[in-house]
Amino acid sequence: MGAITYGPLVRIDGEGAKTKERDVREDGRRWDELRPIYMRVGMLSTATGSGYFEGGGTKIFCAVHGPRPSASNYTIDGTMHCDVRWAQFSGREGAAGRQGDSMSEEERELSSSLQRTLASAVRLENYPKCRIDVSAFVLEDGGGGFAAVTTAASLALADAGVEMTDIMAGSTVAVIGKQLVVDPSAREEAIADGTVRVGFASQRAKVTDLMQNGEVDLEQFREAIKVCCTASAQVCGLMKECLVKKAKKWLKKRGRSEM
Amino acid sequence: MSKRPSGMELAKQPGTIILPGERMANIGDSADAGQAVIRIGSGVTQKSSELLASKAGYMRYEASRNKLWVESNQKRYVPALEDPIIGIVQDRFGEEYRLDINGSDTATLSMLAFQGATKKNRPNLGAGALVYCRVVRASKNMEAEVSCIEPGSTKSWSGGETLYGELQGGTVVQVSLGMARKLLREDRVLKMVGNVPFQSAVGVNGRIWIEAGNCEHTMLLSLALQKADVMRADEWQEFVKQLWSQSKK
Amino acid sequence: MAPPPKRGRGGGARGLEYISLDGLRVDGRLHTEVRKIRCSLGTLSRADGSAYYEQGNTRVLAAVYGPREPTGRDFEHDKAIVKCEFSTAMFASTARRRTWKGDRKSTAAAIVVQRLFEGVILLAEYPRCQIDIYVQVLQNDGGTLVAAVNAACLALINAGVAMSDYVVACSVGYVDNTFVADPNSLESGSDRPELTLAITPHSGKICSCQLVSKLADDASFESAMQYATAGAKQIFQVLEYEVKKYSLGLLDSRGMVAL
Amino acid sequence: MKEKVISLCEKNFTIDCIKANCRVDGRRISEARKASISLGPNWGFAEVRYDRTHAVASTTVEAITPTPDRGSEGSISISVELSPTASEPAARASLFRNTGSFIETRNCIESFVRDSRSVDTEALCVLAGVKVWSVRVDVHIINDDGNCMDACMLAVMASLMHARRPDVTVTGKEVRIHAMDEREPVPLPVHHVPLSATFGLFGGGRPFDPDTVVLDPVKTEELASNGSVSFAFNSQGEVCGVYKGGGLPLHIRSFEVCSKLAATHAVGLTAILKAALADASAEHPLSTVRPMLVDAEPVAMLAKKESEREKLAAPTSTWNATPVLDTAPPDIDAMETITRARAVPKNDLIDGVFEHENEDDQNEDMKDVGPEEENKMIVEKLIRSDSESSTEGLEAAIVPKKQRKERKTRRR
């Protein structure tokens, strides 16, 4: 089982010559600092692949089932179905009052957004007549929930051995006044004028998913996307490390220490 | 209990009504040499040395072929080899017609399975056409296959004299399977149905085709046949008699 | 800026005089007169045939897709099948009401339209085909079924589907002990008899007929039928003129009129 | 959902038969199957058979608090269910039962019963804004051998007529509902009884082909036909609803013919219903209430046989929400001749076939006349046959078995 913990802080870059006092956030981070991240893969035994992501107050499980034969109609390419849900106790508004199994509008939108992001990297053409189910469950949402879902799902897909052209990570930047805040906490998200969320494919350096809420200046918007990409690239690095660690462990178990 | 030379001991008299789960016969010690083969038909299952009924109906035994079966009056047809049946063309798929045979599944009829049919000279059946045919392949895992070729006959389909083939005109009556078999076995019933000349074809899948030349007679015949299924024999005879006596001819 | 025309139901329309002393109805029509009709063919770009139809304040768009390959399994091998959907826009009447495509009234209307055209379209010409008729009510001022039938007929003509005849519908209401042709929403109430009739104008036969609530006897039923037939014939004149004009326009644009 | 398969032979045969004015089950084209109704033992339970078509209906009445916008009106709802036992496609599609023709039937029944105001919803009000009665009729089609529409309609009306609601006492703002065994239950306020007649349409489909309409089609005829048209009439001759969804375009004359036929048919059905009701109330163990009987106002053309029908008709009672106890008791002599309408044995078809055989000579020349004259003839015949045969048919349905046998022998 591969797990990786990074903490307490991951720096994005060191170039900012900002004064220390102004840079400090509620939780003591600088504006451009990510929260400590803990990642783990393969902890769910029933799923083909699984990933767990924890960062700040955000905790997410993601499981991948498949590829398995598609029950419904015939498709040339494989199909992917994503299902993102917030736990009722996750602390996110709207999730608590939900009844039954029906998804909220937001969950539905995020599910299709996740599907788009992942489908850009998964080689569905190699899985004809198959379907891959990705289900993510947000245990706790302390801000940046959806970006983290992308990361966890990507980990789970890699763990399941699904062919992918890239590894994707998501990250969020909030715009508070004139300031760009990386990986905002739930409180920061609430007071932000606008948020920018990016899904980023690190190898191809492409933005696979973009979502902006609230109101953002054009220049800020463009800057925010860049910052998001940098942050995502860092998370991607950690993901790779986590996966390699797991692979090594697995090889060791079989008595092959080297590839 | 009579001991039969067949190596089988019947638990009940043939012809009695038997219910599912009842013991029909005991198979004797299989070690006995020179035993005849016991043929079991529909509605009979074997449990070690016992033969049990799995259907409700009359117990039948045919001593000449050492065959044991339950004759029941079900309405749904299960294809069995060599059964003459009447199918309705539903559709055509490539070189095959798909027939509704009043069974759980459809049956296929090759377009060339008519006597003397060739690629160029073969009947063209539309949807809804009635076909008299026989079952040539029946398996519980596959669609049944039927054919209109009568073994040993040399007539061509185009002459219109073959036994099997498309049925034109007239109408079709749906009766129970038991009734259909009875009609096939003893044609005295059909003789009793009416005093007008008519043609008929009996499919063991419960479809009986009749054609009496004019539609009033056909109608009366079809009524009589339908009622035959639900009336007692004497009641029915009375009914038929009335039917025809009240008719104009 | 002028306020939108207001049309309240006048306190249940109990105390309302439906027919004035000089024999005119609330909107100034004679009792045999239908509302003003405007229509045009080929309004939509993607449909194989489409028509816009306006009868007074009732406005309807109809589209025909087909004959096309069947979408479901329920096709017939010797003839085409007709499918119909009837939906009402949410802003169609003064009171905002959430309507679904599948609600009871819409399904009933859809079935009437479907059955009606099954009898008129030469289905045997199009084996293994499906013809879809979609009707969208934009504004509802009474007589939506009538408008739907007339619009669908125009759309079918526009799509070039073979029909044995035109179909023209007209309804008849019963207010103040008089029959009135083509009642508007004010004149047709749930507690008053209303007859909706669709005829084939050339042969004068009745394709479809619905009577709700009760009429005194046979004779009044027959006279209601006469009112409806007369109304339908008025409407037919307009439709025929429009179709001819449209066809002439087509021929003209292909340079065939000059030849 | 696909309908039952019907072969071309059957279809052509059905059509040929109709052309020859003898139908697949021996009826003439303007002859309906005999309806039999059995009611009870529970209030509001009705079972209707049209030969092999079989429908049951039950009515439940419940006191509810009304919605604010309709505080002084009760409600009536009708639900029609196609039981999976009804036919093979119904069983196959028991989860997906919203087939076109079924929805049509359902909408149609609802429109006929509700829009014609046959049940007075205002009279279902106990106390405005506090309590109203909610009436719900459930109809199940048990076996479908064609013309479910009429069978259901008859079942609904029979059920509504037979249904009772608990009695209530209103003191000030308080409503007390008495249990059924505490006080005599009260019939529902049924204003009039719309009953439908459905016709199968046959014809070439070309614009100038003559139409042939067939009353009360069986399943084979339904499958071979080109659409249908339903008329609802009450016994007073009022039109309570017409529904023709589409199908074969009909000539306006045929329409008129149908509507006349339907009007007389409704009178005949009403009489059967009435007899069944009288019978059921007489039998009901809890009932001391006199039966609620339909007042079958004769339509003009039936005037001839007025005297005969009077013998069958029980005395008029007024329709209102509470039972009228002070009107005269029913005519006992008349009641005795009425037995349960249910007792129609299987072979009563013989009656169906031959009852009108004697008239056939008169109908011989039918085939040769043009459509319009034919229609006229049908009407004339109808008027005639109604005065003779339909009452006779009616009698046949309600005369006890023993008597019938006598009649049969007599006829022979």
Add this chain to the structure above:
Amino acid sequence: MQFLSDAECEYIRNGAKDGIRSDGRAMLDIRPVTLETTVLPTASGSARVRIGKVTDILVGIKPEVAEPSQDFPDEGIISFTVECSSLASPDFVGRGGADLSAELGQLLTRLYTSPVTRELRRSLSIIKGKKCWILHIDALVLDSGGNLFGALSLAVRAALRVVILPRVIVIPGEADDDDEIEVDEEEFKMLERSRDAPIAVTLASQGDRGIYMADCTSEEESCATASITMGVSPLGKSCGAVSAGTGGIDLDTLSSMLKDAAQLGLEILDATDRFLKTDIDNRMSGAPIVPIGFFS
């Protein structure tokens, strides 16, 4: 989605590389737009937008007095319902259009919950925390020939510009909570702040670096690999953006796309505002307006 063969896609892509589109437009040109306001007598405000005679959207607004949400007591509510009529495509039959409808509705909600329109929402408040206007904005997609987002947001904005609300008189009650309101059906006012309303601009890329096009036809949409839809406020700010498609866009292209989208959005806003101004003036002065409606 229209189904396109590979050859057709290739044709569109190659054209795009040379800056040419199949209908002769340049990459950032938009098709002619027909805008008509106050088309529905049954709605308080309505608009119909057609793009190039193929995309057709009808929007009607109905106001209603309601209670404001607890989170924003001083704001009115704008609620959207988008319905894809089956007229536009047989795929929308039954629940078939539900996904697209939801997507379109979400975009509108995103656009109109951003702080850009906060003033507009505040102007819908009647009594803080007690009563406010709720605007039911119902949109109907009659015909879809590409660029639904753009057309829809334009139609909604135009309808909001012309919507009229009856004047509301607040009758002060004895206590603070007892204030009652009376709707004056004679006097109407327009929504001044509706000029803040944003529109959406969609740019689609066919997968080539630096190449993207505005106002796609449905053919172009079906061979686009990725697209960005951005809400542009009249001040040039971004107020909600989403991406679509699975292709992914590289950073430089994305950056220049956003810039162009904002600029294009401002141009469209400017043009429509000029039109709407004359349109409203004409209506106010009672000048005859030639309906273009379904008879143009």
